[in-house]
Amino acid sequence: MDNKTILLASRPTGTPTLDNFKFENRELPALQEGEVLLKALYVSVDPYMRGRMSDAESYVAPYAVGEPISGGVVAEVVDSKSESLPTGAIVLGRLPWQQYIVHNGNGLSKIDPGIAPLSYHLGILGMPGLTAYFGLLHIGNPKEGETVVVSGAAGAVGTVVGQIAKLKGCRVVGVAGTDDKVAYLKNDLGFDEAINYKTAGSMKEAIAEACPDGVDVYFDNVGGEISDAVYLRLNKFARIAVCGQIAYYNSTSAPVGMRVEPILLKKSALMKGFIVGDYADEFSVAAKELATWVQSSKLQYQETITEGFENIPQAFLGLFKGTNTGKQLVKVADPEV
Amino acid sequence: MDNKTILLASRPTGTPTLDNFKFENRELPALQEGEVLLKALYVSVDPYMRGRMSDAESYVAPYAVGEPISGGVVAEVVDSKSESLPTGAIVLGRLPWQQYIVHNGNGLSKIDPGIAPLSYHLGILGMPGLTAYFGLLHIGNPKEGETVVVSGAAGAVGTVVGQIAKLKGCRVVGVAGTDDKVAYLKNDLGFDEAINYKTAGSMKEAIAEACPDGVDVYFDNVGGEISDAVYLRLNKFARIAVCGQIAYYNSTSAPVGMRVEPILLKKSALMKGFIVGDYADEFSVAAKELATWVQSSKLQYQETITEGFENIPQAFLGLFKGTNTGKQLVKVADPEV
Incomplete structure (x- = not known):
């Protein structure tokens, strides 16, 4: 199975360029008990990631050179040896920029696909x-x-x-x-x-x-x-x-x-x-209020969705050129279920 | 009666100098019903006054050129046509740099001379x-x-x-x-x-x-x-x-x-x-707690007291040379009572 990942090839000096990224194919280990196979559906690109590409002290740890870049991802469980995360479940997590991921489930949160488009969980509800x-x-x-x-x-x-x-x-x-x-x-x-x-x-x-x-x-x-x-x-x-x-x-x-x-x-x-x-302690209360406003059309929401895993670096670089309106994200795949 | 006042002669450019101040003699009007004659005892000089010498927008109105400079002053009532402020009372107020002042009493607060040296009311208790x-x-x-x-x-x-x-x-x-x-x-x-x-x-x-x-x-x-x-x-x-x-x-x-x-x-x-x-609404509570700490020697307090009305400008200029330790003030006169 083709399984591309995007590594930090080098740390940028000034504005990042495509040269700072490197695509690589990754083999997947067999699923162990309790694990799930995730298929990335939507990948978030955000300005704060620029900070993580440097090794200067910041509020988040820097990405390691030669390792995958990570961030907010909405993914589908396409194979499961976990009772709590059955095949077909949609999850949100901080995950590597990678098409398929074997994961033990820690830190993933299940999404209710009924309340809003899946991508909204990387934006207005996220x-x-x-x-x-x-x-x-x-x-x-x-x-x-x-x-x-x-x-x-x-x-x-x-x-x-x-x-x-x-x-x-x-x-x-x-x-x-x-x-x-x-x-x-x-x-x-x-x-x-x-x-x-x-x-x-x-x-x-x-x-x-x-x-x-x-x-x-x-x-x-x-x-x-x-x-x-x-x-x-x-x-x-x-x-x-x-x-x-x-x-x-x-x-x-x-x-x-x-x-x-x-x-x-x-x-x-x-x-x-x-x-x-x-404000992590208050996330659930706030997300509920935001969802209410979205459902009642009191909050409008716009996304710029770039298509294709291979275009993630370009979508990220676009943030610094001001080409996006609203939340910039990348659609990697459709859900299978 | 000799009654000197200190006017703002000109607005400083950069660090103030003695040339920005002017001494003048002021005649006093006769006391009207409800008024008191104040004798200045201690005059406070403070860094914020530099801001008031300029006419740039600030959190306090600028001093007017040709008018007396004003600030925190502890004064004694030496003549009175006011029931609430009898002769001998000690008061704190925002007053002009002037040896004697005829005042209607508005905005003056009476000091209890027993709880601390008079000058403390321009400093640690003020x-x-x-x-x-x-x-x-x-x-x-x-x-x-x-x-x-x-x-x-x-x-x-x-x-x-x-x-x-x-x-x-x-x-x-x-x-x-x-x-x-x-x-x-x-x-x-x-x-x-x-x-x-x-x-x-x-x-x-x-x-x-x-x-x-x-x-x-x-x-x-x-x-x-x-x-x-x-x-x-x-x-x-x-x-x-x-x-x-x-x-x-x-x-x-x-x-x-x-x-x-x-x-x-x-x-x-x-x-x-x-x-x-x-924080004006909470002054009285705070002043009480400060006084308790001072009386129980939990707070130590140091003053630099310059003597003589004529030395007020020098004492003020000293603030910008770092010559004072603790609160800088000027003793103008002893109380009569």
């Missing part, structure tokens, strides 16, 4: 949706009538942040990188304003114009000049959730720029970094 | 003590066994921060600017370690050495390279209280330096700016 939920509600703590700005607004996390903020009665301003994304945020997702940072000229003026009453909550996926412009409009007691800093993920030295500390002091503002795992 | 209390306990939230770093450690706020952190069972590391201050922190106040940032060489190495288990709480009065060194040692879920940024108070452009955001993200760390007024 890590990105939960990230938006906790960062916005637990750190941002938005109140009705406040102004919420989100950078990377058209991404998997940003689209959910903006929509939850609208549900909470806020004025929502998104920052994204193409006119199509801006139109999508305003026309389809109901953002009050959206700014194309690539064509806006002065971000400072654009933010000032879009936020006449200042900024109360900033959900930051990006960093850099977008953040600097938002900082200058913060209201007293503003809250900033630092979720991602994609502007720096490919930089080879510690980023330097405007100091935010004097602004936090002046405004008695709060800034907090987080990863979704910080 | 604004600096409360600032230390709220920033450390409400933002830093130190737990027993954690490591707390405080910059500006020998100042009016820093000395209280470190001592409260010791009361809470923490390892406490102070950063200050002279060997005398370092010795004072370690030998008199019980800090576990203290670093002279002017002679330490690499602050990064000095912090790493003083904090073998990393930094859980950082109480920052200073900013700049001291902060950068601390940021590199933050533990997961660290808390940073941004209380002052004296490194930048005299800079004429927005400060640029290492971005803290990627570190906050990596460590799921929290950073919050504050001013003591944010």
